[in-house]
Amino acid sequence: MKRVLLAVALAFATLTPANAQAQSESAASRHDVDVERIVSPAGIEAWLVSDSTVPMVVMRAYWRGGSASEPETLIGVTSVMADMLTEGSGDMNANAFKERLQDLNMSLSFGAGWDGVGMSLTTLSENRDAAFEMARVALHEPRFDAEPLARIKRQMLVSLRTRETNPSYIANLALDQTLYPNHPYARRTNREGVEAIDRAALIQRRAALFNRATLQITIVGDISAADAGRAIDTIFGALPQGARPPEPPDATLTAATPLIVRTLPQPQSLVLFAGPGIQDEDPDWIPLSVANYILGGGGFSSRLMNQVREQRGLVYGIGTGPSVREHVAIIRGSAQTENGDVREAIDVTRAEIARIYRDGATQAEVNDAITYLTGSFALDLDSNMKIANVVHGYQAAGRDIGYVNQRNALIRAVTLEDVNRVIRRLFNPDGFTFVVVGLPEGLEQAAAN
């Protein structure tokens, strides 16, 4: 027995130094990614991370112009056009095209967001050239056949119905329509728009978006700069120079609405909350990432998680984070709680926002946030897929090519003063709109106020 106790004591004698090192930087916080700027023979620029450890290649491309810039009468056309690029091209109909993708063990997809269209390609090295050829025909020779178009429209019509009781859809729509009611970001697809989408509309949308003017490419994996350059010309070489498509204006946020309730028969309510944010080129962007980690971004370590989940058991999870679109920026949070506890969960959340707004963060919290944010970054860079996501995300956001290796130094330089400045700027509790979807109890009075 004594021996066991002694063993335990010895084991934990070493715990102190480990904790003492907690505030020090891990080796991983200095991990760099070798991103190289390449220019193809035809003059198209791309970012390349060449690493042959795993015999695969990941490619991402992005063009400006998304669903926020499509015509009012054709809402959803960008997304349908993007989907239709992999529904038949060249001499392959939809099924032949998908079978060919499978036989090559590759994945190829196009998707539309609010502000742009992205392409994602993943291939094994052994099928690399055939995979690039598939991307080329998808981009340049889409058939836009009637049958797959009709199928996608049938699927969209069903989704228009299922979204009616989807709490996340309802809450986000309420938030968008409250914060910037007249902006395209507050629009959604509808039956008339879906029915109006035809082949001519797809052709027109494709021509409007795919050009060299806004094209951004990231390639990661088992490929040399010379081979990557050839691949780029194969896929993108025939694109016209074109110009950046027209975009919607910047959104102007309305004053906060303290509480919006949308009734939905379910035992647990979804709570979303949002207030004004900042764009990622704002000088306070990096301090905001630290401030947000402290308030609600840090998993189990955040103030909200501690107060709402750990101390009171009101939720399974609660979190906040900056949310940036090209023409609007907000701070956004979410939680889910039993209908009977919604009021308390909102009160505690508001109180925590008010407390950090009033008293600021502490130096210890800032230190912890910095060691987490800098140390954990390498966890997002430990595979080709993750490197492609992070590096291409920075590229599409307009960052410099070296940003991925400068980001940790910028975070290390954040001071308590910086964090408290951004808290005063952005965490005013009166600036937050709360949306509840469910059958919340005891909120009538609050809603009336």
Added chain:
Amino acid sequence: MGQRLIAACIALLALTASAHAREFVRPETFTLRNGLQVVVITDRRAPVVTHMLWYRVGAADEPRGYSGIAHFFEHLMFKGTRQIAPGEFSRTVARNGGDDNAFTNWDYTAYYERIARDRLELVMRMEADRMRNLQFSDETFASERDVIAEERRQRIDNNPGAVLGERMRAMLWPHHPYGTPVIGWLHEINSLDRETALQFYRTWYAPNNAILVVAGDVDAAELRPLAERHYGRLRPTRDLPVRTWTVDPPNVGPMRVTHRDEKVRQPSFSRIYRSTSYGTDTGRQSHALDVAMEILGGSETSRLYRALVEEQRIAVSAGASASSSGLGGGSVSVWATPVEGVTLEQVEAAADAVIANFLRNGPTDVELTRARNLLTANAIYSRDSQETLANIYGASLAQGESIDDVVNWPADIEAVTRDDVIAIARSTLDINASVTGWLLPEEGQ
């Protein structure tokens, strides 16, 4: 609770193999004197590690009437020891730039940390500590019970499809513990007590009932002394119970269930069948089953999708999949969602016709080659992720497979014949061993 983890992605690791080989390089492995099995998968690309401790205990091992205790206990493992204050475990990992979490299945409970390689020893020390020295108060227990009730509402009760799925499983496994939801029934969650939780912990949490998987910037020579120092000192449990689960009576016929909810806007059809699993079969039946379900419903080129969605245009989605990773058996599922104006009777009949044709005529050679090729490609892609590799090895070992089984998986898939596919499809897709579920709006809605 990812049930499809393995079926979808068994794979692996050939860091020294030829670039084109669809094979697994064997991870390094050793066993400590106290019985802890250790698996090391080296990937030096980034200076980080994934440290996972898998216990061979899960929801299927719960005493009857205490559903949810395995998952509940997973939450309690973050509530501190004599040395670590409540919540301090995750805070310490975060303060060192790491992420941590845990998950529970019927067959296993797993805890993991992802962190810089120079912090590996810190998490090993804390993980070893909480294997034997957990401490938590009654207040902590009660508060966490509320958190888990919220988790259940979020995952299940708010979602009519999940509620139906839970009912279907309970019918498919009427006596076997796989019929009980991992998260537990709400009334039993609400009556769980601290002493039962501790009893569960003392019974099952032991080095000789665990598998340590470390992937990333480390090799066995580097890891071994750390494993000896932190886990090697833990005493094994001498009287570890044998995992014996109740078995279901023979099936007597098709079962059906209809679930209505006013939130349902689009009806849907689904069916689950009992099947073999990698943990129970003795040959390549589960490999053949994975191939069969890929052909029947694994993608948009599959039999079900092509027939119901593309050719007949009566469904917006249709598919099938195998959940074949279980230690104590598996299941396959088939589903379809009709287009506007088409009934569930129609899509169900159409799905049955596709299944009947598949059972009668089997796959074509082209389909067979394509499906095998697709599955084995995962062996290369999974090498891109140390997390994926750690999950595959950990889950496979916890679910009754060996390192060899994983290493040989692509070759075994390649060896699946047309006759194998027909035989397993015919024995599995038996309506008398199935539960059919219809999800519908409230009547009159």
